[in-house]
Every structure is written in structure tokens, then in C-alpha cells.
Amino acid sequence: MSETNRDLLTVRGLHAGYGAVRVLRDIDLTVAANEVIVLLGANGAGKTTLMRALTNLIPWTGEVVFDGASTSRKRTEALTRRGIAHVPQGRGTFVELTVEENLRVGGLVTGSKEALEEGLERWFAVYPRLAERRRQLAGSLSGGEQQMLAIARALMSRPRLLLLDEPSLGLSPIITEELFEHLARLRADEDISMIIVEQTAELALAMADRAHILRSGELLPSRLASELNDAEVLREAYLGA
Numbered sequence: 001m002s003e004t005n006r007d008l009l010t011v012r013g014l015h016a017g018y019g020a021v022r023v024l025r026d027i028d029l030t031v032a033a034n035e036v037i038v039l040l041g042a043n044g045a046g047k048t049t050l051m052r053a054l055t056n057l058i059p060w061t062g063e064v065v066f067d068g069a070s071t072s073r074k075r076t077e078a079l080t081r082r083g084i085a086h087v088p089q090g091r092g093t094f095v096e097l098t099v100e101e102n103l104r105v106g107g108l109v110t111g112s113k114e115a116l117e118e119g120l121e122r123w124f125a126v127y128p129r130l131a132e133r134r135r136q137l138a139g140s141l142s143g144g145e146q147q148m149l150a151i152a153r154a155l156m157s158r159p160r161l162l163l164l165d166e167p168s169l170g171l172s173p174i175i176t177e178e179l180f181e182h183l184a185r186l187r188a189d190e191d192i193s194m195i196i197v198e199q200t201a202e203l204a205l206a207m208a209d210r211a212h213i214l215r216s217g218e219l220l221p222s223r224l225a226s227e228l229n230d231a232e233v234l235r236e237a238y239l240g241a
């Protein structure tokens, strides 16, 4: 997809790392409105680091423009309020809070009681399994339920860009399939863009528009997801062929 003014996110020449350790080098990336991008790459390639840079959890240099405005030096919470929601690797639900409390925390940035109640009603309707368990501690949910909770919590902030870091990690194949069916439906029903980090490429590619491979901190040019077959992607992403 070509670069247009309608790009929701534009990243130019981004560098990031941890102290003296440089991880990401000269990253260029665009995400259009309602576009789904899959980010593939081996362990340690820098996928999580990129998610953290985009949400200002770590410092970076370069240019990041979201919805027409620079994200530089904004607090993570301010970016959430502007529409970037992050489902971190390992989910990041509050295990000692109930399902409903987790969702309420997710909705706090809207700053509106009505938006919060409306969000609860809406997402409990979409996720009946969470509704049934609304007073249960998040830590007592199954892995799949926790992942759904993490996503629902992110949705409570009414994002336009959803960053999902290895959402299928630790889930069974059946639950993973369910998860991607859900993400595909979400994308169809909502005006939302996504960057999905995945190691198991096949299901993610099936619902994505474009895919990028991140290799040792460098982002290779994107390609249409439909043009990539799993074996080819895996070879390129993980073996560097």
C-alpha cells in the first residue's frame, strides 16, 4: 500500500535500544486506517522492543507520527488516550483484580463514566465467557480467557491502533484459531488498525494485509500477506534465507 496522508501511523528512521545496547536500526513503517500488519521475526529480533518504542515505554530517536501528530515525548497514557492500545507479550492482565476490574482499568483513560459503562456492556456482549466470569480473579482464568481479557481491556480505551505482541503464545492450536477468528471479526466490525507480532505466521497472515520481517533489528520492506506462504516466510524470517 502506498504512503498517503491517510496513514494512521508513520515511523521514519526509528532507532531504539536499552542503554548502550542498540536493538532497532532505522525502522520505517506505515500503518493505514483499518489495516492489519503482521510483524514476524526470530526470538530476539526486536519485535517487543518495537512495540515498546511505539508506546513510549522506552526512549527512541527518529520520527513517529500517529494520526497527524508526533508521539515524541508523550507519556504512554497520553498515547493510549489518543488511540494506541498495547496488549503486551505475556498479556499484562492484573491477576489479582477481577475480570470486570481489569476492564474498568482499561477504560479509565476515556475519562468518562458513560464511556466506561458502555464499554463494559459492549465487550461483555462480545465476550460472553468474560461476562460469566466478571467477578472472578483474572489470575484464575485459562490462558485463552486471559488473552481475550487482555484484548478486551485494550479495547476499553477505544483504540484506533491495537498492538498485539505474540497473542497466541502459550495457547493451544484450537484456542489460537479462535483468537484469530476473533481478531478478523474485530477488524471487520471496528474502525481499527493492528500490528500483530507473531511467531506462528500462518493464521496471522491469513487475516493481514501486509507483513514485515524484522531481522536482527532491521525491518525488511513489507509485502502483501497474501503473497507469502508460510514456509517461505518462516525460512526468511528465521533462517535469513
Ligand SMILES: Nc1ncnc2c1ncn2[C@@H]1O[C@H](COP(=O)(O)OP(=O)(O)O)[C@@H](O)[C@H]1O
Binding pocket: 018, 021, 023, 041, 042, 043, 044, 045, 046, 047, 048, 049, 050
Ligand atoms: N530490558 C532489556 N534490557 C536489555 N536488553 C534487552 C531488554 N529487553 C530486550 N533486550 C534485548 O533486545 C533484543 C531484542 O529483544 P526483544 O525486542 O524482546 O525481541 P523479540 O520480541 O523479537 O523476541 C534482544 O537481544 C534482547 O536480549
Ligand SMILES: [Mg+2]
Binding pocket: 047, 048, 049, 089, 165, 166
Ligand atoms: Mg517479544
